[in-house]
Amino acid sequence: MMIGWILTGIGLTGAIACLAALIATGKSFARQRERLLENIEEEQEDKR
Amino acid sequence: MRSGNELSDTYQIIRKLGEGGGGIVYLAYHKRLRKEVVLKQIKGKRFSVADKRQEVDILKNLNHSYLPQVLDFLTIDHEVYTVMSYIPGKSFRQLLKEKRRFSQGELIRYGMQICSALNYLHSQNPPVIHGDIKPANIMLTPQGNICLIDFNISFFLDENAVLGYTDGYTSPEQYIIALDKESERSIGKYAKIDEKADLYSVGATLYHLATGKKLSGYKDRLDREYLAERTSEAFAQVIAKSVEIDPKKRFQNAFEMFLAFQNVAKKDWRYQALLRRQKAVRFGLLIGMAGCLAIGGYGIYRIRAERVTEYNRLVAQQEEYRENKEYDRQEEVFEEAVRILPTSLESYYQNACALFEQEAYEDCISFVEYDVEENEKLNLMQERMADLYYLAAESHMELEEYEEAVEAFEKLFQRGGFHQVYYRDYAVALAYNGEENEAEKALNEAIDLGLGEDSVYYTRGEIKKSLGKPEEAVQDFRNCIEISEDAKLKARAYVLIQDLYEEQGRDLDQREILNEARNALPMENQMLILQRLVEVDLKLAGKSGENSYLKEASDALLTVIDQGWDSYDTYNNLVILMQKQGNLSDAETYAKEMLEKYGEDYNIYKRLAFLEIDKQEQKQNRQRDYRSFEEYYEKAKKWYQEEQKENDTDSEMELLNQVYQQVVSGGWLSE
Numbered sequence: 001m002m003i004g005w006i007l008t009g010i011g012l013t014g015a016i017a018c019l020a021a022l023i024a025t026g027k028s029f030a031r032q033r034e035r036l037l038e039n040i041e042e043e044q045e046d047k048r
Numbered sequence: 049m050r051s052g053n054e055l056s057d058t059y060q061i062i063r064k065l066g067e068g069g070g071g072i073v074y075l076a077y078h079k080r081l082r083k084e085v086v087l088k089q090i091k092g093k094r095f096s097v098a099d100k101r102q103e104v105d106i107l108k109n110l111n112h113s114y115l116p117q118v119l120d121f122l123t124i125d126h127e128v129y130t131v132m133s134y135i136p137g138k139s140f141r142q143l144l145k146e147k148r149r150f151s152q153g154e155l156i157r158y159g160m161q162i163c164s165a166l167n168y169l170h171s172q173n174p175p176v177i178h179g180d181i182k183p184a185n186i187m188l189t190p191q192g193n194i195c196l197i198d199f200n201i202s203f204f205l206d207e208n209a210v211l212g213y214t215d216g217y218t219s220p221e222q223y224i225i226a227l228d229k230e231s232e233r234s235i236g237k238y239a240k241i242d243e244k245a246d247l248y249s250v251g252a253t254l255y256h257l258a259t260g261k262k263l264s265g266y267k268d269r270l271d272r273e274y275l276a277e278r279t280s281e282a283f284a285q286v287i288a289k290s291v292e293i294d295p296k297k298r299f300q301n302a303f304e305m306f307l308a309f310q311n312v313a314k315k316d317w318r319y320q321a322l323l324r325r326q327k328a329v330r331f332g333l334l335i336g337m338a339g340c341l342a343i344g345g346y347g348i349y350r351i352r353a354e355r356v357t358e359y360n361r362l363v364a365q366q367e368e369y370r371e372n373k374e375y376d377r378q379e380e381v382f383e384e385a386v387r388i389l390p391t392s393l394e395s396y397y398q399n400a401c402a403l404f405e406q407e408a409y410e411d412c413i414s415f416v417e418y419d420v421e422e423n424e425k426l427n428l429m430q431e432r433m434a435d436l437y438y439l440a441a442e443s444h445m446e447l448e449e450y451e452e453a454v455e456a457f458e459k460l461f462q463r464g465g466f467h468q469v470y471y472r473d474y475a476v477a478l479a480y481n482g483e484e485n486e487a488e489k490a491l492n493e494a495i496d497l498g499l500g501e502d503s504v505y506y507t508r509g510e511i512k513k514s515l516g517k518p519e520e521a522v523q524d525f526r527n528c529i530e531i532s533e534d535a536k537l538k539a540r541a542y543v544l545i546q547d548l549y550e551e552q553g554r555d556l557d558q559r560e561i562l563n564e565a566r567n568a569l570p571m572e573n574q575m576l577i578l579q580r581l582v583e584v585d586l587k588l589a590g591k592s593g594e595n596s597y598l599k600e601a602s603d604a605l606l607t608v609i610d611q612g613w614d615s616y617d618t619y620n621n622l623v624i625l626m627q628k629q630g631n632l633s634d635a636e637t638y639a640k641e642m643l644e645k646y647g648e649d650y651n652i653y654k655r656l657a658f659l660e661i662d663k664q665e666q667k668q669n670r671q672r673d674y675r676s677f678e679e680y681y682e683k684a685k686k687w688y689q690e691e692q693k694e695n696d697t698d699s700e701m702e703l704l705n706q707v708y709q710q711v712v713s714g715g716w717l718s719e
Binding site for chain 1: 151280333334347349353354
């Protein structure tokens, strides 16, 4: 039954890791987008 | 009017601000509000303010951060003037003249503010179309915000009024309508001016602010590349859309244009690239999660499959141990199997079979009724349950609990179990329970299910036996034996004939039928026959005193041992028989084999002690040596004390004690 447990362990660990990463991207990606937008808008302010 | 003039008690003209197509504009002082206001003449057809009360109220109620407040309407010398709050600051026309340059950020902010004001105006009921958006009509306040002034009130108040046009800022449709009206021709395909005309003007105005170049007319197309160079491709895209000739291709309302300005930065290729990357990462993670869940799901499937495989292996092992009569090991494997797959009945069935084979009928019944039936983890609707009930029923039969046997059979049939053998044995149980008619019905069911003729005879024999008709029963069993090719069935028939003879006290007939069975049946089916033969021979030996029966009995026991069917009792009986025949050395050999096979207990040492006594008594006095006897006696006594249960005395041990005392008192042994 070893293979079954190993596969289940890998699968569940992987799924949880992916889920955690997905949740983490929620905030980090939004921050990334905000920062980039700020940079772009600053460039726009400087461009005359 | 001139500076210093007073209008009613409310206004004092400060100065003239300007004069345009709309009329003269004055800066005045509102005495009551104590602030500067703007008076603007509404040029166009004359009308009475009183007649336009509703529209006037709409205008007076307008309230927006980027619009001047309409305070009042005046009629002076038949001319109508609007009174609006004065907006400090400079118009964008002035700022353009001053060569002021604007960043994209500023332009976006102004665009959003203008759209916000337009959205407000266009949302009124009826909508208020500005109609004259251009740099001159947009103020930049000292706070850095815009104010949209000078919207064409006359157009709102008089639906027949003509909207003016300003080259470079006016939408094509407004331009054409204005030209058509001037030339008094009928209006072409542009039937009406709506919000989209204002949006065109906003786009054209911002283009001028961004590039310093004004569109020369509605036919003049904007220099998009140049605009994108000065600002960005995304901004140029917004402006380009707003100045589309076809209104249907422009933004459809001010809010849409507002959002477009708001999202200019988001249109930047870098932002779009980041969005794509982030989407790809998220998608990848989702796929990864789905993949991992699939792996996990497969893992669980494997665990279950492997669990089932391991379980089946253990059940097969149980069956093997049963065949080899290794019942302790069978039980260990049973417990392990149940741990692995607690919901399956297979291992329970094997264990029940083991109990039945060990003739532990009460344990078998209790196992089925409690360990199985009351086990919440088990699904009792499995087919195997019928087989378990069959074992319970057969156990009840062995214990002569016929009513309980019938109940167990009835539970069996509730689980399906429509098998000829089950109906056959059910018929027997009913017969023994005194339900002759029901027994016949059950037998007929079995026949309908294909019960063989030999089995029919056998069952009829059982039924007749239960009804106390021994002669008919014997005849049925004989018929069964004659036609059957099933050795097991024949063996059972022989045994039942012997039972009937035993009931009738026909010892010699018992011996005869058992010997007949011995000759007719293959060796593997003779176990019970031989055991019964030993019992009958011992009885006959006891009654007749003839040693030939003892010899026959011991031969039968030796055959049982050779076939591996021996038990403790087999050896014990053999030792006794050998001793009775005077075959002391063989008896001693078998007694010591018992010790090896079954371990020490008082009975074996008792047997050895008696054998030793007999052995010594065959010798002359001088040659007698009772030390071995003493040794066996001491061991028998020691084990007897350990094993003895309350009120359970072995008369042979008492006899052995007496013999020992005799030997001691005879001086053969010291105390």
